[in-house]
Amino acid sequence: MSQTNVIMKVRPVNGKTFFIDIQGDVNANAENALVDAYNQATSAGAKDIILNFAQLDYMNSSGIGLLVTLLIRAKRQNQQLLACHLGEHYRQIFELTRLNEAIDIYDTEADVLRAIPIAR
Amino acid sequence: MSEQIPFKKPNSHADAWASPVSQLKVSDLPAGAVNLNVEGRQLTGPIRGFGQLWQKTFWIPLTGVKATPVEVIQTWKTNFQKFWPEGNKFYNSAAGIAPGNVAVLNMSGAGGIKAPDGATLLSTGIMVIYADDESFSFMTPQGHMFAGMITFSAFDVAGSTVAHIRAIIRANDPFFEMTFRLGFGHKVENQFWRDTLQNLAAHYGVTGQAQQEIVCVDPKVQWGEARNIWHNSAIRTGAYMLLTPMRWVQGKFKRQVA
Numbered sequence: 001m002s003q004t005n006v007i008m009k010v011r012p013v014n015g016k017t018f019f020i021d022i023q024g025d026v027n028a029n030a031e032n033a034l035v036d037a038y039n040q041a042t043s044a045g046a047k048d049i050i051l052n053f054a055q056l057d058y059m060n061s062s063g064i065g066l067l068v069t070l071l072i073r074a075k076r077q078n079q080q081l082l083a084c085h086l087g088e089h090y091r092q093i094f095e096l097t098r099l100n101e102a103i104d105i106y107d108t109e110a111d112v113l114r115a116i117p118i119a120r
Numbered sequence: 121m122s123e124q125i126p127f128k129k130p131n132s133h134a135d136a137w138a139s140p141v142s143q144l145k146v147s148d149l150p151a152g153a154v155n156l157n158v159e160g161r162q163l164t165g166p167i168r169g170f171g172q173l174w175q176k177t178f179w180i181p182l183t184g185v186k187a188t189p190v191e192v193i194q195t196w197k198t199n200f201q202k203f204w205p206e207g208n209k210f211y212n213s214a215a216g217i218a219p220g221n222v223a224v225l226n227m228s229g230a231g232g233i234k235a236p237d238g239a240t241l242l243s244t245g246i247m248v249i250y251a252d253d254e255s256f257s258f259m260t261p262q263g264h265m266f267a268g269m270i271t272f273s274a275f276d277v278a279g280s281t282v283a284h285i286r287a288i289i290r291a292n293d294p295f296f297e298m299t300f301r302l303g304f305g306h307k308v309e310n311q312f313w314r315d316t317l318q319n320l321a322a323h324y325g326v327t328g329q330a331q332q333e334i335v336c337v338d339p340k341v342q343w344g345e346a347r348n349i350w351h352n353s354a355i356r357t358g359a360y361m362l363l364t365p366m367r368w369v370q371g372k373f374k375r376q377v378a
Contacts, residue, residue, distance in 0.1 A: 061250035061255065061271050062255070068166050069173075069337050071167075072337050073337070089137075092139060096139070096140040096163070096259075101167055102167050
């Protein structure tokens with residue numbers, strides 16, 4: 001019955017900054033994988049969590065809902081949520097849902113890492 | 121609800137999502153619809169609202185029904201108004217529930233208050249931001265009771281189709297937040313969606329109680345959004361209705377002068 005089709009890998013940059021590399025589909029079935037990845041980064045001391053969408057296959061509205069609740073959880077923990085490698089189509093969806101007002105979006109990993117010291 | 125939801129991608133990814141809009145535009149409304157608080161409004165969403173953030177999930181198993189999730193969603197889209205609790209109207213454009221379409225809502229039972237003769241107590245709207253074969257999602261504009269997203273879906277669990285609603289919402293302003301804090305706002309909202317699911321189930325001959333799971337994701341309010349009350353659809357609709365006789369007299373006077 002399970003149709004989870006996503007892999008989320010937590011990749012530390014340093015003790016405070018972590019990537020979550022998203023591979024596959026972000027939909028309602030991605031909830032456990034996303035929460036697990038977030039908890040793993042948080043328990044390791046993450047202050048900046050970067051969602052890397054380079055290998056995103058598809059995201060539906062349930063997936064956007066997951067990002068909203070993740071964003072709120074991160075805010076409550078005084079963490080910053082950022083994103084990189086988001087294609088033009090999904091940038092528009094972030095704009096439509098206003099997620100772009102709360103999650104800073106960068107083109108590349110290098111761009112987001114350069115921005116973090118300024119943003120914090 | 122903890123079950124994994126079988127997921128089928130739409131044929132065209134781009135077609136399932138609406139394009140961003142700066143302001144809502146209403147078209148093709150039937151006669152009798154009260155079109156207030158929608159035209160020209162911006163979409164809000166859970167990032168922008170005032171009140172506590174809630175994740176509300178409602179579902180009902182359509183036990184014994186042979187309709188597939190795709191068929192259930194097609195029926196739900198086509199009969200969306202029909203499944204709403206009595207006294208509330210969902211005025212959609214002729215294009216139906218499709219990405220980018222804007223619908224006007226006329227509520228006569230909002231907040232548990234019934235208007236005489238089913239008159240509209242609150243006029244607001246939604247925009248369809250996403251629609252595929254097995255789900256569709258709405259987002260709310262400024263002035264709506266909630267700032268948020270709501271997703272309607274259907275999926276198969278052990279050979280039985282389950283109809284499902286998930287809302288991620290905040291009260292849009294302090295007035296609506298007060299109704300939630302006092303209890304009746306949530307009560308009416310939760311009952312509304314359970315009734316909707318039960319009406320959908322009844323369409324297929326299924327009787328049963330819809331289930332719900334309510335989670336407060338963020339207990340804090342966003343004071344920076346308190347000014348959202350300027351767009352409050354209940355206050356604006358009430359003012360519009362109260363001033364209707366004055367507009368009628370004014371119009372008559374203008375016609376006589378002309």
